Amino acid sequence: AKEPEATEAPVDEAPVDEAPVDEATEAPVEEVEGYQIAMITDAGEIDDKSFNQGTWEGIQAFAKDNGKTFKYYKPTEVSDAAYLAAIDLAIQGGAEVVVTPGFLFEPAIYEAQDLYPETSFIILDGTPHTADYSTFRIESNVYSIFYAEQQAGFLAGYAAVKDGYTKLGFMGGMAVPAVVRFGYGFVQGAEYAAVEMGLDSVEIKYHYTGDFSATPKNQTTAATWYADGTEVIFACGGKVGNSVMAAADAAGAKVIGVDVDQSAESETVITSAMKQLGVSVYMGLEGFYAGEFKGGVSETLDITVDGVGLPFASSRFNTFSEADYNAIYDALVADTDGLRSSLLGDTDVDAATDIPTTVVTVTIVE
């Protein structure tokens, strides 16, 4: 890839606030043409409590710290062509680097990398390939980032069981790879803790809601589980979490959040299985502007680079201590007994019930 200009105008204006909308106007406009950092939203919007939001927060933070102008663009529809058009518009708008959250962008980036060799792309949770998956190719102007969600899920499952919960639930939005990895990790973490504690049984209800939104239906599903004895539900699907939290609140039960730290949203959230979307976008942009863009690389950020984890400080555990957390964290990092490397990912088994367990029983709710 072409080296981005290393010199950029120093920022000395008043600190830019975090407005997603107005921010760019308040950035020092006279120095740059258009918006240097662009984000294209996928099917969701920038406040989807998930991908788009995490990405957007990373961009904002970086731009604020480095005096960059930035903007997000909304495609006219969800299609490869529309994504490409949005990328084109972003580049017209002065984008030096375009960040695209999510696997839906894979075919679009595959084409964009050749169409716009002067522009750099950061794609999260995806890597460029043709729509029919026949060709995977990543050019030097594309940096692709994956996350080891199974590790985050593992930590969440482990912490929950260690904290004394034995009836767990997993409510994923849809069975896309990232969500599946979270879920599988969750099961394995619970199993690991259960074995460690010598428990007789741990139950996990396992379900995909089919959407990423807060609906009465999702609330009722969660409430039903809670009424049935489930103590904590890992709500793994953007705003599905809000429905689960509402149900938990009514039932006096608990929730585990996902992607970002959701502790502020409800007292019922005991912890969140985080992937550091914002941090990785920040680092990617930092690399880009420092002339160290990881073009041509597709990497998976895992626990060893702080790519995933639980927000311990804001967690609400009963007995699970920071020491416990650090211990399991370190074990994962160190890959003690192959703990990290043997974790099953989305392609390793067909269903959560196929994960070999001795204590945990997974019940798939269709």
Added chain:
Amino acid sequence: MNRLKKWVNSPRFSDVVASVGAIIVGLIFGLVILLITNAQQAFPAFFTILKGGFSGGAKGIGEVLYMATPLILTGLSVGFAFKTGLFNIGASGQLIVGGFVAILVGVKGEALGSYQWIVAFLGAMAAGAVWAAVPGILKAVFNVHEVISSIMMNYIGMYLVNMLVVEMVYDKLKNQSLIIKETAELPTWGLDKITQGSGLNAGFLIAILFVIITYIILNKTVFGYELIACGHNPEASKYAGIKAKRNIVLAMVIAGALAGAAGALMYLASTGKHIRVVDVLANEGFMGIPIALLGLSNPIGVFFAAIFIAYITIGGFYMQLFDFVPEIIDIMIASIIYFSAFALIAKNLIAYILKRQKKKEKDKPIEEVKEAKK
């Protein structure tokens, strides 16, 4: 000259003027919002919207027409039903089942060779027709209000399609339908080249064809005469020997086929659009309602309304180069629709003005057109 004069005095003229008036008022309302949120950039942004697809040159125009294609068809679907006294709020469900069948054939029907897209397209129309036939039959035979049964069919269609996609044509990694085979893609007939790589394809021409066909059916044929008669007065139609029940079903079937065709044209375009397995109703179907209304349910009107909505939507897309929330364009479209609801009053106003002029000419006493109470 004479013809022009005649046209100016015809009701159709005031229809057009009324719709255009609504559009202007809606746009002005949008401008006001732009001015409130960011006065500095309001005017350049507004002009970008006005420039619509032209901001993107030939490609932009292509994008407008591409985007308008399914809108034309869903607009026709709703408008056609309106003309026959039915409110087809079920275009969303019909569109998605149509889209699904198109994709199914598009993915699995390789054996069909170069006929694949045609079969996919016809299959989609059939599926949409079947989906709409249910509310049609329920209305004709059981007197079930078509609005409620169409709403039910929307949800059933959505859930069913989501299930079937997962079972039959599922891209697990992206939680959406698989890509269709190249032979299933709509031919572009060079339209994409002319428009410098836009998504435009034969679908647009097919949409135009349907505009013409529905126009002829409604206005020139015996069948249209019967359909509209049933729409206005089912009892009198029965008296005239028209099979009202059969017509209700047929009208719905045609409306459904049009919506199904919209689904096919959406998912058979080579733009990489997929059915996403999410429990959300397809919004493209609902867009048919405002378009039908803006176009006064007249096929030609629907055509222009769809182009217009696509035009300013694309304009809104380009407007993102300025500092505005993209939702502004939704607000503007909504206000245009709202003001188009005032079309009737505008029409009367126009008629009144025209009368006044004639009155001056002939100096004959003719008074106000409508009695307004108090």
Added chain:
Amino acid sequence: MDYVIEMLGITKSFPGILANDNISLQLRRGEIHALLGENGAGKSTLMSILFGLYKPDKGIIKKNGKEIQISNPNDANDYGIGMVHQHFKLVHNFTVLENIIMGVETTRRGFLKLDEARKKVVDLSHKYNLFIDPDALISDITVGMQQRVEIIKMLYRDNEILIFDEPTAMLTPQEIKELMNIMRDLAKEGKSILFITHKLDEIKQVADRCTVLQKGKYIDTLDVADTSKEKFSELMVGRKIEFTVIKDKAKTGNVVLSVKNLTVKSKHSEKPVVKNVSFNVKAGEVVCLAGIDGNGQSELVYAITGLEKVTAGAIELNGKDITKSSIRRKSNSGMSHIPEDRHKHGLILEYSLAKNLVLQSYYKKEFQTYGFLRFKEITKYANKLIEQFDIRSGQGAKTLTRSMSGGNQQKAIVAREIDKDPELLVAVQPTRGLDVGAIEYIHKQLVKQRDKNKAIFLVSLELEEVMNVSDRILVIYEGEIVADLDPKSVTMEDLGLYMSGAKREEKAV
């Protein structure tokens, strides 16, 4: 002179037509003042202005000599003006009582106080001999009863000026008689009445004075006692009218319509409303079905024409069984039908007059090729009928039917059905709401059809029409045919007895 109401120089125009052109009308206290004019002459418009439904373009209204403004029916009510509209303004799924009290409800702490109202209504109904059931739904009662409800509604408001817009068009002779009595009583009490009717007999019977309108213009106001029927009709139409239909003796041919043991069930209940009815109509005769409204006439006609299902029995047309044939099939085998309810069945009000004139024939070769309508032919044909039947409207063939006056809407239907030259014409109340000129014309047409050796089955509530036009009279009572009479040998009184069920022929066919 003491005038309660004066309308002076009233002018009102609608698109394409001057409905009222400088009309003046003065109503004396305690008089019955008739308003006479052809269809579309502007009577309803004038009354609607008095009642506050339309605003006049020019002109003033005075009450007791003082100028008043009436801009809505509420104002009219306040000035003591009440109106019985030609098309009843009754809410169908309300009870009689609810309809009567609406607008002047009495309440207690916000809740309706129905008991008091009911008492007042019952008292009124006794006082004026207007029988009604306060708790019946409007949709369940006969037209006659609805008429009574409208009248009580007006009386309930203690109005002193009463407008009746063609109140007798839908009533049976007995009911008309009652109504005339009621009007006289009301006038005696000092109420002033404006009375629109096309029936000169009625004017002669009750009215004191009569104002004649012609094509929106005021012609004259006359004392009824001094003016003959002929004079009135001449003033109104501008020519002489023949009141009796001149016709030869019928030369009957083959049986065209044969109804055998027909039974029809009602939509509302399981009880049959037409019971085991049998009769024939032959070519070259006018057979009239007489009866009081609500005795099964509608259902009988619906069954014959196919609008309703036959429960039992058979119907033959020219010897062919058509019991189960579709409406279209019946129409094509030579049946025409002038329906009872012109707005419900007869017309598509949103269609142009031309399109309505081909409602029964648009699919025929003349008007379509390969499924495409031939608009030129349709317009040409429409213009022919408009001319022939004198259908008046603002914009000719392309007039929106909704905007036409009721009488002219009726003419359009009659024109369409007669011009089909049917073997059998089923005509229900074909002259309802028409002026004498139009009635004369239509009666002539019916006779002409008969003389062309066609069969005519006429259903009418108007005894005069029944006696005048028919060659044979069938009387229907409670779903059964109770008499088969010869109009020449039966008196009006006798006919009335048969219709009310007081008399019955031993072996009615």
Added chain:
Amino acid sequence: MDILAFLIQQTMFFSIPLLVVALGGMFSERSGVVNIALEGIMIMGAFVSMMAISVLQDTMQGQGLLLIALSVAALAGMAFSLLHAYASINMKADQVISGTALNMFAPAFAIFVARTVQETHTKDINFTNTFRIESVPVLGKIPVIGPWLFQNAYITTYIGIAILIISAILLYKTKFGLRLRACGEHPQAADSVGVNVYKIRYAGVLISGALAGIGGLIFVIPTSTNFSATVSGYGFLALAVLIFGQWKPKRILFAAFFFGFMKTISAAYSGIPALKDLDISSGIYKMIPYIITLFVLAISSKNSQSPKAAGIPYDVGKR
């Protein structure tokens, strides 16, 4: 907790908003104005009242705040429905167009304003749910009925029932109700006896605005922890309930509960022993409420009658 009590409690969350909004629609349609804008009005009501909650919740909580929010929702709904009333009554506009426009306008507006005025610049409005009543004093202790109706409840449930009763009385026992129904059936008749059709129709639409606004708020509170410019199509479902309920309060109640119960079952089957073990995929369960509704409609609609004049602009000159 016993499963039946649980199901009933959950059913309330679905049914009460449907009930309230459908009753709103009833007032509008029985006055003669078709109100397809219920969805949009719900969003508007929920949006404004949620804004109010998010502003006020630092200073007050609990039922007091909820009551204030409900009033705000009602006012917002009324204000928004004025647009519909003006278009369809004064301007004699096509009521479906105007309704559709409002449905498009409301979410766009809510997102736009939320992003513009909220400090967080997100479209989501978060709230803390301090409104739930664990157990109503005394009543909650009644055996059987207690857990069904008076535990884990919201006052909105009782308000919803109260609205139903008041609506039924208003519609059938008062002068206003009589006139309202007349305007929806035969406005010319109403006009001819001096009823101001315009005023009555305004009242009908405004009541529907108030109730739909309230319905929007009631819908969001028990089922989420934030509001993000959507009511998930419940406005349209309410329309379906209204038609299903034949524009009559009692039948609307039945329809709302029928629909709510079906939705509950389809979401809660995994906790119902009898249903859990049937190997039926969730897609089928999701479809079931809609399919059953179709069947019920097919059986019950033979004599369906909508208000005759609904959807037709009132024009004095027209018969």
